[in-house]
Amino acid sequence: MQEVFRGLEPERVFWWFDRIAQIPHGSGREQGLSDSIYEYFRKLGFSVTQDQHWNLIIRKPATAGYEQAPAVILEAHLDMVCEKEADSGHDFDRDPIRVLRDGDRLYADGTTLGADNATGVAFALSILESETAVHPALEVVLTTGEEAGLTGVKRLDFSSLKGRVVMNLDCSDEGIVVAAPGPRWSGWSLQASLNAPAESSNSTDCGCPGFWADTAGCISAWAGATPT
Ligand SMILES: [Zn+2]
Numbered sequence: 001m002q003e004v005f006r007g008l009e010p011e012r013v014f015w016w017f018d019r020i021a022q023i024p025h026g027s028g029r030e031q032g033l034s035d036s037i038y039e040y041f042r043k044l045g046f047s048v049t050q051d052q053h054w055n056l057i058i059r060k061p062a063t064a065g066y067e068q069a070p071a072v073i074l075e076a077h078l079d080m081v082c083e084k085e086a087d088s089g090h091d092f093d094r095d096p097i098r099v100l101r102d103g104d105r106l107y108a109d110g111t112t113l114g115a116d117n118a119t120g121v122a123f124a125l126s127i128l129e130s131e132t133a134v135h136p137a138l139e140v141v142l143t144t145g146e147e148a149g150l151t152g153v154k155r156l157d158f159s160s161l162k163g164r165v166v167m168n169l170d171c172s173d174e175g176i177v178v179a180a181p182g183p184r185w186s187g188w189s190l191q192a193s194l195n196a197p198a199e200s201s202n203s204t205d206c207g208c209p210g211f212w213a214d215t216a217g218c219i220s221a222w223a224g225a226t227p228t
Contacts, residue, residue, distance in 0.1 A: 004101045012129070016122035021097040021114060026082035027148035029093060030054050033078055037125065037142065044129070049160070054078070055152045056142040057160065060128050062135065069136035071163035074127065076120035076170065077146030077153075084111040117146070120169030139163045 005014040025033040034054035041048045047059040056078075062069060082092040088110035090098075098109040107113055124140045127133050139161055145151030 002099065004099050004106070008104075010126065012126045013119075013122045016125050017115075017118050018099070020118040020121060021099055023096070024092055024094060025078055025080055025114070026092045027079040027145050027151075030078045030144040030152075034142070034144065037078075037121075041125075041128070046128070051155070051157065053152050053155045054144045055156050056140075058128060058140040058142075060135075060138045060140075062137045063133070066134060066136045070165050071137035071139060072135070073139045073141055073161060073163035073166045074124045075141045075143065075153075075166055075168045076124050077117045077143050078121060079144055079147050079152075080114035080116065080118065081112050081147050116171035117169070119171050123169055137162070 001015050001018050005018050008014045019036070020033060023033045023036055031054050034050060034056055037056060037058075038048050038050045041058050049057045061067075062071075084090050084092075090109075090111045092111075097111060097114055099113065100107055100109055106115070121142060124142070127135070128138065128140055141153075141156070141161070143150075143152035143156060146153065
């Protein structure tokens with residue numbers, strides 16, 4: 001992991017953020033990142049599928065005690081917006097994002113950082129590979145072309161997905177946004193832990209207290225995919 005990420009927690013989330021930043025992944029250029037994630041989880045023995053649009057579906061069985069809970073889809077988009085300063089020589093087809101740090105603030109050298117949506121992808125993949133998180137069966141869906149009109153998710157074959165609970169992981173100015181399919185935005189607070197079951201009276205009722213808590217006030221929200 002690059003020195004700029006040292007000491008940041010959750011460590012594994014930033015490990016993934018670093019890895020994602022190393023591989024060009026603007027809209028329409030996601031194949032390298034998609035291939036990299038595909039190979040990583042395939043070698044670990046996960047069930048992974050990649051379609052011709054480079055969308056990925058990665059599955060993980062429920063942990064002990066949660067086999068009867070409904071499967072949950074974690075969805076995030078792989079692509080980032082590619083913008084740079086006028087005098088930047090950055091090539092989004094070839095160059096890794098050069099990440100800089102000021103205290104706890106990460107930013108990029110003359111370009112967009114790609115935190116939208118490296119953050120959501122990093123959280124999803126960290127949960128997948130965690131050996132301590134408790135959860136129901138997971139289906140991590142990583143889509144392409146979100147910033148270019150949802151082109152990946154519109155071509156995704158939903159027929160293989162068993163989950164009917166969708167949590168969309170994306171970013172905004174407030175930080176990471178966890179959303180579910182619905183007609184409008186709403187504001188709600190979230191405290192997340194990858195490692196310990198939540199001790200909260202406001203835990204969601206989806207049978208997945210390992211990494212969701214304090215969702216009080218949730219009304220509805222938006223997501224890029226709605227399984228039918
Ligand atoms: Zn986004």
